[in-house]
Amino acid sequence: MDKIIINGGQTKLEGQVEIEGAKNAVLPLLAATILPSEGETVLCNVPILSDVYTMNAVIKHLNIPLIFDEAKKSVRTQAATDVAIEAPYEYVSKMRASIVVLGPILARNGHARVSMPGGCTIGSRPIDLHIRGLQAMGAEITQNGGFIEAKATELHGAHFYMDFPSVGATQNIMMAATLAKGTMVLENAAREPEIVDLANLLNKMGADVKGAGTDTIIIKGVEKMHGTSHSVVQDRIEAGTFMVAAAITQGNVLILDAVREHNRPLLSKLSEMGVAIIQEEDGIRIIGPDTLKPVTVKTLPHPGFPTDMQAQMTAAQAIAKGESVMIETVFENRFQHLEEMRRMGLSVDISRNTANIQGSSHFSGAEVRSTDLRASAALILLGMVADGTTTVGNLKHLDRGYYKFHEKLASLGADIKRIHLEGQDDV
Numbered sequence: 151m152d153k154i155i156i157n158g159g160q161t162k163l164e165g166q167v168e169i170e171g172a173k174n175a176v177l178p179l180l181a182a183t184i185l186p187s188e189g190e191t192v193l194c195n196v197p198i199l200s201d202v203y204t205m206n207a208v209i210k211h212l213n214i215p216l217i218f219d220e221a222k223k224s225v226r227t228q229a230a231t232d233v234a235i236e237a238p239y240e241y242v243s244k245m246r247a248s249i250v251v252l253g254p255i256l257a258r259n260g261h262a263r264v265s266m267p268g269g270c271t272i273g274s275r276p277i278d279l280h281i282r283g284l285q286a287m288g289a290e291i292t293q294n295g296g297f298i299e300a301k302a303t304e305l306h307g308a309h310f311y312m313d314f315p316s317v318g319a320t321q322n323i324m325m326a327a328t329l330a331k332g333t334m335v336l337e338n339a340a341r342e343p344e345i346v347d348l349a350n351l352l353n354k355m356g357a358d359v360k361g362a363g364t365d366t367i368i369i370k371g372v373e374k375m376h377g378t379s380h381s382v383v384q385d386r387i388e389a390g391t392f393m394v395a396a397a398i399t400q401g402n403v404l405i406l407d408a409v410r411e412h413n414r415p416l417l418s419k420l421s422e423m424g425v426a427i428i429q430e431e432d433g434i435r436i437i438g439p440d441t442l443k444p445v446t447v448k449t450l451p452h453p454g455f456p457t458d459m460q461a462q463m464t465a466a467q468a469i470a471k472g473e474s475v476m477i478e479t480v481f482e483n484r485f486q487h488l489e490e491m492r493r494m495g496l497s498v499d500i501s502r503n504t505a506n507i508q509g510s511s512h513f514s515g516a517e518v519r520s521t522d523l524r525a526s527a528a529l530i531l532l533g534m535v536a537d538g539t540t541t542v543g544n545l546k547h548l549d550r551g552y553y554k555f556h557e558k559l560a561s562l563g564a565d566i567k568r569i570h571l572e573g574q575d576d577v
């Protein structure tokens with residue numbers, strides 16, 4: 151078991167930080183390597199994360215030769231002629247995003263079996279929209295023994311309206327439609343930058359996808375697809391996490407190559423809090439003020455405020471002068487970090503999906519435990535401004551989405567280290 155130990159209170163982060171390729175982009179990009187029937191695919195700027203190893207294992211299990219060169223941060227796959235049909239529980243239970251292999255396996259084989267993803271600590275993770283979209287394209291879907299099984303003699307295009315712009319359902323339907331007969335029109339589609347990145351890869355592979363990044367995506371089916379090369383888009387959530395880190399420590403940090411367009415809602419809220427945001431040639435500089443102003447934030451699908459930045463933003467609201475409000479509309483159970491933050495002195499009232507946070511200039515270090523991926527980052531952030539020592543445990547969540555997080559913070563001046571305790575496992 152590992153723990154992160156932070157001596158906080160005095161830190162003012164300074165310097166510049168490099169951001170990895172996006173976890174939430176690379177996972178569907180890896181799933182897309184199922185689609186080509188010829189050639190090699192090379193993905194560059196691949197982040198070194200436990201979720202990437204899990205998705206690599208799924209792809210290899212499907213008979214697709216894959217090499218992950220960590221030194222070059224690249225993944226190479228060879229198109230397979232005999233793609234297997236099943237993604238077992240072993241992988242899907244580790245990572246719900248593995249459900250995005252359903253559409254591509256079905257497109258290649260006319261038959262796919264994927265273990266049901268189930269819920270997770272941040273809320274239930276239903277896949278009704280994935281299923282209804284594939285059914286609209288002619289797939290027959292059954293659920294049995296914890297598996298979802300999809301069969302289609304021939305997938306065809308259709309009009310499908312999603313009553314919520316689900317990221318995963320958009321990706322699954324897009325990928326299934328690339329090799330279908332005719333034209334698929336997907337309305338109220340998710341608009342995240344990671345959707346655009348997937349569409350770009352699919353088009354380089356020979357697919358015909360238009361409109362990604364808008365709420366209507368049109369996919370014209372093609373006969374076959376081929377390998378290509380592609381660089382993964384930058385992780386806007388990792389970039390956003392470092393923006394908040396600079397903002398709360400009265401820091402001055404250049405987030406290298408950060409894309410303003412991808413982080414517009416966060417930058418707008420940070421600016422409302424009094425943070426200086428300067429666009430430079432090499433990235434975006436964030437300068438934290440002496441005192442942050444309180445803000446009301448509501449999470450929404452892109453281009454609204456991302457739920458994946460909610461926990462980190464509450465660390466900023468916690469130290470703002472006055473009362474802030476956080477409304478979480480995407481996942482029903484994503485406030486567990488606030489309970490841990492109470493151990494450090496946070497005063498918060500939580501009622502259903504709304505947290506009223508009383509800002510304070512005094513927090514004290516404590517032993518806390520991360521409950522999910524972004525909770526782990528948020529606790530580390532608050533640990534940097536709390537007096538004394540904060541110890542953050544259960545880091546398996548952090549390792550799903552952040553590469554060398556403590557080393558990057560240390561290089562900006564934080565007093566932070568990671569220790570390994572023999573013989574004790576995360577639970």
Ligand SMILES: CC(=O)N[C@H]1[C@@H](OP(=O)(O)OP(=O)(O)OC[C@H]2O[C@@H](n3ccc(=O)[nH]c3=O)[C@H](O)[C@@H]2O)O[C@H](CO)[C@@H](O)[C@@H]1O
Pocket residue numbers: 173174175177247274275276277278279280281314315316317318319340451457458480481482
């Ligand atoms: C690997 C990845 O990219 N993960 C991201 C992706 O997750 P993911 O793709 O799972 O998120 P979705 O956009 O699908 O889910 C958002 C909401 O829609 C609901 N829903 C979803 C599908 C469905 O068939 N039915 C349904 O009701 C979910 O319960 C949830 O309340 O987008 C989320 C929302 O931005 C992010 O927090 C995750 O980091």
Ligand SMILES: C=C(OP(=O)(O)O)C(=O)O
Pocket residue numbers: 174246247272458523524551
């Ligand atoms: C919730 C997240 O990821 P996932 O969908 O992979 O659980 C996240 O990245 O914050």
